[in-house]
Amino acid sequence: MDYKPMDWDSHPPLLYPDYHSNALRAPKKPLIPTQHTLSELTGPVYGHDSVGPLDNDLTKNSVKNGEPLGERIIVTGRVLDEDGRPVPDTLIEIWQANAAGRYIHVVDQHPAPLDPNFLGAGRCATDSEGRYKFYSIKPGAYPWRNHHNAWRPNHIHFSLFGRAFVTRLVTQMYFPGDPLLDIDPMVQSAPKEARERLVCKFSIDITEPEFALGYDFDFILRGRNATPMEG
Numbered sequence: 328m329d330y331k332p333m334d335w336d337s338h339p340p341l342l343y344p345d346y347h348s349n350a351l352r353a354p355k356k357p358l359i360p361t362q363h364t365l366s367e368l369t370g371p372v373y374g375h376d377s378v379g380p381l382d383n384d385l386t387k388n389s390v391k392n393g394e395p396l397g398e399r400i401i402v403t404g405r406v407l408d409e410d411g412r413p414v415p416d417t418l419i420e421i422w423q424a425n426a427a428g429r430y431i432h433v434v435d436q437h438p439a440p441l442d443p444n445f446l447g448a449g450r451c452a453t454d455s456e457g458r459y460k461f462y463s464i465k466p467g468a469y470p471w472r473n474h475h476n477a478w479r480p481n482h483i484h485f486s487l488f489g490r491a492f493v494t495r496l497v498t499q500m501y502f503p504g505d506p507l508l509d510i511d512p513m514v515q516s517a518p519k520e521a522r523e524r525l526v527c528k529f530s531i532d533i534t535e536p537e538f539a540l541g542y543d544f545d546f547i548l549r550g551r552n553a554t555p556m557e558g
């Protein structure tokens with residue numbers, strides 16, 4: 328398997344000054360191109376055995392004494408490679424804030440309630456056609472101190488491995504119609520043409536009656552239509 332060089336027209340620049348902590352991580356010198364080696368081209372392979380039956384249901388996978396609070400959602404779509412071919416049997420890891428916009432993490436101390444029945448973490452694997460599906464609670468917006476009155480739009484974090492380490496994708500999915508998208512430095516750091524690839528689409532066909540709203544979201548690993556990496 329051969330991979331073309333990464334297409335930077337789909338991804339945020341390594342240094343995006345409006346995203347302040349990004350400046351601490353961005354390289355200060357030009358990148359040095361290197362050849363892909365065997366260890367990057369042969370990938371991590373995850374079997375379905377390693378994914379538990381409730382791992383893809385964040386509304387159930389950490390319930391203690393009741394259902395988690397908030398709006399139930401269904402997210403589904405496909406993982407595709409740079410030529411639009413489905414990527415089967417690939418692991419998708421998921422993490423997010425609860426409905427009140429709070430993570431279970433020692434660094435997150437903003438005054439919104441934790442939900443004892445919601446961990447905000449899960450995972451799923453794609454099937455033979457590259458499809459995935461998971462259930463969750465719509466995450467709330469939260470303040471993040473990047474600048475005065477900075478709030479992150481509703482979003483879900485993902486990590487995907489694809490077929491090899493060179494197809495690794497760490498990204499965030501956003502929801503349509505969110506007024507914070509236009510003023511969020513992380514969203515805005517993605518090139519304009521690629522930004523809409525970060526926003527899922529509401530789907531009445533995926534929506535389950537009397538249960539949950541459905542959203543459609545495809546991941547594209549590498550290539551000119553790639554899903555933008557997190558900045």
Ligand SMILES: [Fe+2]
Pocket residue numbers: 423424479482484
């Ligand atoms: Fe987040």
